Amino acid sequence: MSLQNIAREITIDQTRHLETSIPGPKSTQRHAEREQHVTAGFGVTLPVFVEAADGGIIQDIDGNRLIDFASGIAVTSLGASNKRVAQRVAAQIEKFSHTCFMVTEYDSFTKVCKWLNEHTPGDFDKRTGLFSTGAEAVENAIKIARSATGRPNVLVFDEAYHGRSLLTMAMTAKENPYQLNFGPMPREVVRAASANPLRPVYGGSTPAEITEKSLASVRDTLATHGADTFAAMVIEPIQGEGGFIVPAPGFLTGLREIADEHGIVLVIDEIQAGLGRTGKLYASEWEGVAGDITLSAKALANGVPLSAVTGRAELMNAVHSGGLGGTYAGNPVACEAALAVFEQLDQSVLDNAAKIEQTVREVLEPLLEETNIVAQVRGRGAMLAIELADKGTLEPRPDLARSIALACHAQGVIILTCGTYGNVIRLLPPLIIGEELLRDGLQVLAGAIKDAA
Numbered sequence: 201m202s203l204q205n206i207a208r209e210i211t212i213d214q215t216r217h218l219e220t221s222i223p224g225p226k227s228t229q230r231h232a233e234r235e236q237h238v239t240a241g242f243g244v245t246l247p248v249f250v251e252a253a254d255g256g257i258i259q260d261i262d263g264n265r266l267i268d269f270a271s272g273i274a275v276t277s278l279g280a281s282n283k284r285v286a287q288r289v290a291a292q293i294e295k296f297s298h299t300c301f302m303v304t305e306y307d308s309f310t311k312v313c314k315w316l317n318e319h320t321p322g323d324f325d326k327r328t329g330l331f332s333t334g335a336e337a338v339e340n341a342i343k344i345a346r347s348a349t350g351r352p353n354v355l356v357f358d359e360a361y362h363g364r365s366l367l368t369m370a371m372t373a374k375e376n377p378y379q380l381n382f383g384p385m386p387r388e389v390v391r392a393a394s395a396n397p398l399r400p401v402y403g404g405s406t407p408a409e410i411t412e413k414s415l416a417s418v419r420d421t422l423a424t425h426g427a428d429t430f431a432a433m434v435i436e437p438i439q440g441e442g443g444f445i446v447p448a449p450g451f452l453t454g455l456r457e458i459a460d461e462h463g464i465v466l467v468i469d470e471i472q473a474g475l476g477r478t479g480k481l482y483a484s485e486w487e488g489v490a491g492d493i494t495l496s497a498k499a500l501a502n503g504v505p506l507s508a509v510t511g512r513a514e515l516m517n518a519v520h521s522g523g524l525g526g527t528y529a530g531n532p533v534a535c536e537a538a539l540a541v542f543e544q545l546d547q548s549v550l551d552n553a554a555k556i557e558q559t560v561r562e563v564l565e566p567l568l569e570e571t572n573i574v575a576q577v578r579g580r581g582a583m584l585a586i587e588l589a590d591k592g593t594l595e596p597r598p599d600l601a602r603s604i605a606l607a608c609h610a611q612g613v614i615i616l617t618c619g620t621y622g623n624v625i626r627l628l629p630p631l632i633i634g635e636e637l638l639r640d641g642l643q644v645l646a647g648a649i650k651d652a653a
């Protein structure tokens with residue numbers, strides 16, 4: 201029962217507490233200093249400087265304790281100062297911090313790959329490569345798929361998010377802020393419609409119809425460019441930055457069939473949804489679909505940078521020796537952190553993700569009826585979102601999402617927004633957050649939504 205052990209080891213008081221206004225005077229001063237030294241290219245959700253964090257709490261330098269509904273964007277699932285992670289990391293860094301796996305080897309790299317081969321969806325022989333960031337995992341999956349197929353093109357979807365690097369920003373759907381002024385974009389990245397149940401681009405009045413029409417448009421898009429020019433199609437099992445969109449049922453299965461038909465490598469980007477976030481180890485398990493390649497990152501090492509590409513052995517081994525790698529790829533400190541995550545990510549943690557969903561739905565779903573601005577409460581496990589739009593017209597209301605987030609921040613609840621129109625509030629609490637703290641944060645959010653309505 202990991203959950204109880206982890207909870208027992210949390211030392212930060214798990215209650216919300218406001219000592220000053222948010223941000224407090226010390227944070228405000230540090231933020232002014234930051235602006236003198238840090239590029240203006242980095243935005244910030246909440247200009248609060250952190251002193252310590254664990255469980256569901258972030259404590260700032262002004263002595264405020266804020267409820268963490270972000271987990272550093274779905275990263276610190278087991279708590280931001282998880283003891284087992286801290287111990288393994290400390291012990292490793294005492295022995296050696298780095299050798300570069302391409303220069304001399306260490307066993308933790310192999311062990312992380314073995315675990316991923318055994319636990320990612322797909323009952324076939326697998327191999328794994330480790331890298332540092334999510335974007336790097338996506339890029340390496342494309343390198344592998346191109347190498348294995350000898351084809352150039354990559355199919356991606358509306359509302360997709362795959363990163364900020366030169367290739368992945370082109371794979372990401374949202375223009376501002378991810379692509380704006382950063383072009384040109386590679387023409388090998390081709391976009392198709394996703395099966396968005398609330399806003400289906402190609403119409404359809406039932407989920408089955410939406411799936412059917414979306415899949416038909418995917419086939420059209422492939423045919424336009426020649427299906428046999430595509431190395432890979434890349435899809436998130438639940439779209440993250442795009443708005444926590446759970447594709448209409450059957451869409452992923454349909455993509456699996458299309459990929460098989462045309463010899464296209466299906467890459468499932470589980471970087472945000474994977475490692476227990478949705479109540480299953482990998483979100484594609486909900487649909488019973490396995491990618492030829494599955495990507496892990498974010499929660500993989502609970503805050504130490506580590507990402508992974510896991511796939512069919514014949515694909516992963518199609519690359520020439522020396523073709524993959526990186527100075528920090530699968531760094532030993534990060535591998536130890538991942539092994540500590542694997543030790544603790546048991547059924548009790550997955551069950552808590554499911555329990556989080558129950559509580560969130562219990563508190564927020566009544567707002568669908570009680571207000572005229574909540575269009576949908578959606579997601580799975582501890583990956584849940586509320587879309588704000590005018591009832592009837594479905595006109596997106598990013599202004600309300602912004603004002604609700606600001607109201608939550610002022611009351612000590614860290615809330616993120618997302619979505620193509622910026623009108624979605626998303627909840628990504630640590631998987632180990634306690635029930636009372638979760639309810640306190642949700643009451644603040646529900647109150648802010650009612651005020652906005």
Ligand SMILES: *Cc1c(COP(=O)(O)O)cnc(C)c1O
Pocket residue numbers: 332333334335336338361362363364436440441469470471472473497498
């Ligand atoms: C965050 C994210 C990425 C990019 O990961 P980085 O570590 O920020 O490069 C890619 N895909 C998905 C689905 C993500 O959520």
